[in-house]
Amino acid sequence: MVRSWIADNFYLCEGCTVPRWLLYELYMESCCPNSKCQVNSATFGKLIRLVFPGLGTRRLGTRGSTRYHYDGIAIKKNSSCYARYCSLLSEKNYHRHGSPGEGSSSAWQTSPSVGIGGNACSSEDAAGYRSKSQKKRTNLQCSPSVVYLKTEQERYQYPWPEFNRIYLWEQELRKKYPYEMVVLLVNEYHSHCQDLLHMVRKEELDKVEDCIMSFWRSLQPENVAFMSLPDVCQLFKSYDRQLFKEMEDILLHDFLEEVPVQRIKSMRLFSKNIEVWLLNALKEFPLPLQTSKSKEVKVFIKRLGRKIDLSNMVKIMRTVLNSNSKVTVLRSDLHAVISQGFLDVPGNLFQTKCRNPEEPQNDIHLKCLNDLMSLLVPSIDIQVLLNCVSSNLQAFVIQPSRSKEEFRKLASDFQLKWNFLLSAVSKVMTLNYADSFGSWHLFNLLLMDFVAHIFLSYIEEEADESFWVAKQNESPVLWVYEPNHFWGYFAEEQPQANVPQTALITLMQSQNNFGLSNVFPEF
Incomplete structure (x- = not known):
């Protein structure tokens, strides 16, 4: 099966190279998660050499970021994976070269013997997934190895790639169930998803309800029963994930964009309506199908x-940052609170005498806040501030995490202490009648929610990756945005023995309901 997939999508081509990681990533994306033929990367490499005997490898790339490439093969242009291949190649090269304004030209140089230009997905094809627009925007990029804000001087020329088919998974089902039924249903559902995305792109949101209702009401009873089977339901669940992710990207690609108020209202209304439309259409359908669809649409609603x-918060905060007087006063007040020791009071979480010398992480929250203060000048681009936060999270939480459990622990600890610190600053400003309290309150909300957004996005991406290789049923995940509810997720994941940490989490959950005086009674 694997050898067949390789032969169907790649061919011998002298002078061309394919990044080794990219080929395996394509295979994993196309592979059924419960497939018996699924292989690890080492076995996959051996199978490639069985398909292409004598295939060599070369180490290509700039100093410090070289990667192994298969030398002498290329992806077929008629391959179903071709669009995804170009997209991944563009995305990874963009990440590797940092700012597109600085290194992108070398990343796309074509050469049959060196660099990346030998890939069958040419520089023009890969670059075609970058935009003509020169707007400078940011987009949160998340993967299990990196979470950061990416500056986009160029958008993808094709910002909505082809809705991908999961062919290997479909082939597995065709062996088990009637061929015609599998092909017919998958083709119909694939077309249905494309129709929905087309309507969203054209902003014909009022037509989505009819499209959903007509598809589900047109299904024959035997097809409904077939779609409710566990393994078949999982396949359609993967299509739902892809559908809602692309739908979200179309509606709001970047939260730093200037979005009209009316469009925001229509997005909110649509996100509420689509769940109702879908559940109404599935009202008489089997419970497994209803549950699967409901979970995916709820994730979409939370994410959007x-x-x-x-x-909305970025839009309001920009008005503060564009005011010289407000920024100057805010910086002065923050300097007084942090530098003059106002936070070092009895009961404070960050006082020196309570610090454990074996836990240097106690200082990172103050460092993050000090880094922001150093950048806080009139007319500062809010993107710069958020990039600063993102970089610190990458350094102190993401990179040190060697496992999912360690990430949850580090993220939980950081978020809890970060929120305590910001709340303590708010408390001091309130007690001292600080002139900048209003500006700080907005900034405080943005910082708390942005950190929560990064962690949740990371967890979502991690869940998507594990979905493809899961051998057992998925664990339930609570996708909630608000920082006080966000901690419920970590609380559920932590062992019950961690009573002190659970108590702190409970305290954070009550913060917004009872006010700062209940959180810091000693003040």
Whole structure:
């Protein structure tokens, strides 16, 4: 099966190279998660050499970022994976070269013998997934190895790639169930998803309800029963994930964009309506099908909702940053609170005498805040501030995490202490009648919610990756944006023995309901 997939999508081509990681990533994306033929990367490499005997490898790239490439093969242009190949190649090269304004030209140089230009997906093809637009925007990029804000001087020319088919998974089902039924249903559902995305792109949101209802009501009873089978339901669940992710990207690609108020309202209304439309269409359908669809649409609503919230906060915070007087006063007040020791009071989480010398992480929250203060000048681009936060999270939480469990622990600890610190600053400003309290309150909300957004986005991406290789049923995940509810996720994941940490989490959950005086009674 694997050898067949390789032969169907790649061919011998002298002078061309394919990044080794990219080929395996394509295979994993196309592979059924419960497939018996699924292989690890080492076995996959051996199978490639069985398909292409004598295939060599070369180490290509700039100093410090070289990668192994298969030398002498290329992807077929008629391959179903071709669009995804170009997209991944463009995306990874963009990440590797940092700012597109600085290194992108070398990344796309074509050469049959060196660099990346030998790939069958040519520089023009890969670059075609970059935009003509020169707007400078940011987009949160998340993967299990990196979470950061990416500056986009160029958008993808094709920002909505082809809705991908999961052919290997479909082939597995065709062996088990009637061929015609599998092909017919998958083709119909694939077309249905494309129709929905087309309507969203054209902003014909009022037509989505009819499209959903007509598809589900047109299915024959035997097809409904077939779609409710566990393994078949999982396949369609993967299509739903892809559908809602692309739908979210179309509606609000970047929360730093200037989005009209009316469009924000229509997005909120649509996110509420689509769940109702879908559940109404599935009212008489089997419970497994209803549950699967409901879970995916709820994730979509949460994800889009938090991006909309961030978009609104960014818009308001920009008015503060564009005021010289407000920024000057805010910086002065923050300097007084942090530098003059106002936070070092009895009961404070960050006082020196309570610090454990074996836990240097106690200082990182103050460092993050000090880094922001150093950048806080009139007319500062809010993107710069958020990039600063993102970089610190990458350095102190993401990179040190060697496992999912360690990430959850580090993220939980950081978020809890970060929120305590910001709340303590708010408390001091309130007690001292600080002139900048209003500006700080907005900044405080943005910082708390942005950190929560990064962690949740990371967890979502991690869940998507594990979905493809899961051998057992998925664990339930609570996708909630608000920082006080966000901690419920970590609380559920932590062992019950961690009573002190659970108590702190409970305390954070009550913060917004009872006010700062209940959180810091000693003040």
